[in-house]
Amino acid sequence: MRKLIEFRNIVKSFDGQLVLKGVNLNIYENEFVTLLGPSGCGKTTLLRILGGFLEQDEGTVIFDGQCIDKVPPYRREINTVFQRYALFPHLNVYENIAFGLRIKKLGEDIIAQKVNRMLSLVNLEGYGKRNVTKLSGGQQQRVAIARALVNEPNVLLLDEPLGALDLKLRKEMQRELKRIQQEVGITFIYVTHDQEEALTMSDKIVVMNAGEIEQIGTPLEIYNEPANAYVARFIGESNIVNGTMLEDYKVRFDDKNFDCVDFGFKENEPVDVLIRPEDIAIVKPKDGVMRGEVKSVVFKGVHYELMVETRTGTSKTVEMHVVTQHDLYNDQAQEKISANDFYVDLDDLENKDLTDQDFISIANAQAWDEDNRDISLTHVTHNIQKQTGVYSITFGTEKKTEVTVKVYVIHPEYVEDARHNIGISALDFFITADEIMESMAISTDLKTWASAEAWNLQDDSPVDITDVKFDFDPATIQEGTYEITFATQGREYKIETTSAHEAGDRVGLSFGPDDIHVMHKEVTDA
Amino acid sequence: MKSFFRMSYPYILWIAIFIVAPMVMILLYALSRTGNSTLTFQFTLENFTKFFRDATFMRVLFTSLRIAFLTTVFCLLIGYPAALFIANLSERAQTMMVLLLTLPMWINMLLKTYAWRGILLNFDLESEMKVFIGMVYDFLPYMIIQIHTAIAKMDRELLTASYDLGANKWKTFRRVTLPLSVPGIISGITLVFLPAVSSFVIPKLLGGGDYVLIGNLIEIYFLQAGDWNFGSAISLIMALIIIASMWLTRKLDRSEQEA
Incomplete structure (x- = not known):
């Protein structure tokens, strides 16, 4: 091909922001090339340009062996189908398509012949007038394509032409x-x-990211052998895990x-390992190369999508x-007040500068009058020291309605998981049954009440607590002591399978050497 | 729905008292002679025959139409390029320019016209030329703003599409920008022609005592001669001419769009 x-x-920048960072790309005759990337990638x-x-x-x-940098757009043998079609509202379908031909001053009979041929190419016979x-989105799209193609360009540019169409129409137009x-x-x-x-239509896909080309290849190459985790994530569903390339043909993850x-790869090079969800088979636990528990099952029509931890x-x-x-109850003021005992982490006392407002919210202190209207707490007094022990704190309103509760200053143990680089902490707490029953989002509230947090041991960045486990029914809870477990995300694999499973099942995962694709780590600019 | 309709009663009343009733009065005055009472209505067409038989009146009518037409043409010739220029500025500059254009409109027209009288005193110009300059100055902003609005709301991508299809800047203007700004041109013409044809302050102040346009004629008959019947007849004739010209421009606009 030529x-x-x-x-x-x-290279191109807008307002000092680099949008294209030195792109090199060859496009050949008769190719269907797709520039693929998220919005803002420069495509x-x-x-x-x-x-x-x-x-x-x-x-x-x-272009065709000649530099076209100085050629104005109206002299380039290129036509464009614009994102929002950009049809001329003052012209009918026929005149929109004839626009380019009239500029070239072709004869009326030749124009009619060409326009009609285009109308039938895009299946819009009889729509000329x-x-x-007043046309539908799909029909406007077809007019835009006809208007560009009638000029017989060497290249047709299409800028997200199907973006505004609904799914069914989009599929139809893809084939079209x-x-x-x-x-x-x-x-x-x-x-x-x-x-x-991109996968359905292209001969060649160019995957772009942040002004650079990540990979160029056929749809099959891009899907099966993505150059890096970015491309793998962008095309199709994927499981990507950190691994180490031990030697050729041997990877550890x-x-x-x-x-x-x-x-x-280099010996012991850190790599990204890709396993596509459809390449993992679910087998009996003893037969799998990995074992796990099904966390969720989503029915997707042809298959189920499982998350296995x-x-x-x-x-x-x-x-x-x-x-x-x-x-x-304060008789004189006719006010009621309440608060809970609570635990405080000594570290927080030392490092966080806890205010009265913080204590009010940790103790869940509140006051209200006979009509159940909230009354603000105006003073907080306490004898808390920066030392473990039991102290007392008093909350009060303007009318001297007061309540005193205990404060346990403790030095809790953190769980530090060195292998996965995660630390997690949470505190015991006191709560009333009413508060649990009234909670709208119990997991979130439990995290708040227990001051649960997790972080990355290396850089202290926060890590999500994705799992809150408890074995009581919030609607019918009684007084007593309950255990609650907070956990971060473990390792989950997404798997596509046609056999039905239920959450909680123990299963084995099976995949072979050619289901594993090893990629170089992305080089980040930062 | 019903309560909405009831809310419009005050407006209907307002329109009836201040618009419909005066119009009917003008019609009645125009079709009768002096000395009417509520009991005797003396129907006549002689107010109209008087107007059309008298060469002086016809000359005044013709002059008024001519000067209004010329004012409109000039406002369009100056206003269109100006509107096009403004529409191509940045968003901020556009707002600024439109503000600058509308600024003189906040000042009383009488005041501005007096100012022009002072300026034009230094030049040896014909009365008609002075009136013409005053009118173009006063009505130009209406034309620019109407056309600018039409061009500014046009999708810029249409221009890109036109270049893409091989049209250079001039052809793009001819085939895309100009046709799409026709509605702005039409309303600009209406907004300039109507006040120009019936203006009486500008000819009175700039034209000198002997320069009379149709607006002045109406004023003279109502206020100086006290002949309300003839004054009403002239007003009615003006109104009919204006309605006819509006109908004509609208028809032109429609046939333009169909072509």
């Missing part, structure tokens, strides 16, 4: 576009953020060694004391 377009080191900018609507800061665009603003491209036999350059669209088909997260268990709270 090389038609060549981008050489294209539309690249297209607009080719169309001549934007000028690059650096680099050269070669229609008002374009592919058919049109094969029929007219010219190069299509198609911009989209929709990976499925999740504390196990696996055979694989990849080679050419093969390793639990880091966890910490605390005690919850459910107590009866006695509201104190």
Whole structure:
């Protein structure tokens, strides 16, 4: 195939923001090329530079062997289908399509012939006299395609042309576009953020990210052998885990060694390991290369999507004391007040500068009058020392309605999971049955009451607590002491399977060496 | 729905008292001679025959139409490029320019016209030229703003599409920008022509005592001669001419869009 377009080191920035960081790309005759990437990756900018609507800061665009940097858009043999169609509202369907031909001053009979041929190519025979603003989205789309193609360009640029259509119509137009491209036999350059669209239509996919090309390849290459975790995540569903390449054909991840088909990495190089959800088979626990528990099952039509946890997260268990709270009644002021005993972490006392407001919320202190209206607490007095022990704290209103509760300053043990680099902490706490019953989101409230938090041991960045385990029914809870376990996310694998399973099942996971794809770690700019 | 309708009663009353009733009064005055009472209505068409038979009146009518037409044409010739220029500025600059354009409109027209009288005193110009300059100055902002609004709300991507299809800047203007700004041109013409044809302050102050347009004629008959019947007849004739010209421009606009 003949090389038609060549981008050489294209650099472009808007307001000091680098949008294209030196892009090199060759496009050949009769190819259906897709520029794929999330919004803001520079794909539309690249297209607009080719169309001549934007000028690059650096680099050269070669078209058919000639530099076209200085050629204005109206003299380029390229036509565009715009994202929002950009049909001329003052012209009907026929005149919209004839626009380019009239500019070229062709004869009326030739124009009629060409326009009618286009109308039938895009299945809009008999629509010539229609008002374009009255057409459906799909029909407007077809007019836009016809209006561009009638000029017989060497290249057709399509800027997210199906973005505004609904799913069914989009699928239909995907087939239609592919058919049109094969029929007219010219190069299509198609911009989209929709990976499925890219896989269905393209001969070649160019995956872009933050102004750079991550990978160029056929849909099959991109899917089966993504260059890095970014591409793998962008195209299709994926499980990506950290691993180490021990030697050629041997990779270690999740504390196990696996055979694989990849080679050419440095010894003990840290890598990303990709296993596609459809490549993992569910087997009996004893037959699997890994074992785990089914956490969730989602029915997807043709298959089920399971999340299987093969390793639990880091966890910490605390005690919850459910107590009866006695509201104190102040006769004179006709006010009621209440508060709970509470635990405080000595570390927080020393490092966090806890205010009266913090104590009010930890103790859940509140006051109200006979009509159940909230009354603000105006004073807080306590004898808390920066030392473990039991202290007392008094909350009061303006009218001297007061309540005193105990404060346990303790030095709790953190759970530190060095292997997975996660620390987690949570405190025992006192609570009333009413408060639990009134909770709208019990897991979230339990986390707050227990001051549960998890963090990365290396950089102290927060880590989500995804699992809150307890074995009481919040609706009918009685006084007593209950255990609550907070845990971070463990290792989960997404698996696509056609056999039915239920959450809680113990299963084995099975995959072979060629189901594993090893990738170099992404090089981050930062 | 019903209660909404009831809420419009005050407005209907307002329209009836201040718009419909005066119109009916003008019609009645125009079709009768002096000395009417509530009991005797003296129907006549002689107010109209008087107007159309007298060459002086016809000349005044013709002059008024001519000067209004010329004012409109000039406002369009100056206003269109100005509107196009403004529409191509940045968002901020556009707001600023529109503000600058509307600023003189906040000042009383009488005041502005007096100012022009002072300026034009230094030049040896014909009365008609002075009136013409005053009118163009006063009505130009209406034209610019109408056209600017039409161009500014146009989708910029349409221009890109036009370039993409091979049209250069001039052809893009001819085939995209101009046709899409026609509604703005039409309303600009209406907003300039109507006040220009019936204006009486500008000709009175800038034209000198002997320069009379139709608006002045109406004023003279109502206020100086006290002949309300003839004054009403002239007003009615003006109103009919205006309605006819509006109907014509609208028809032109529609046939333009269909072509």
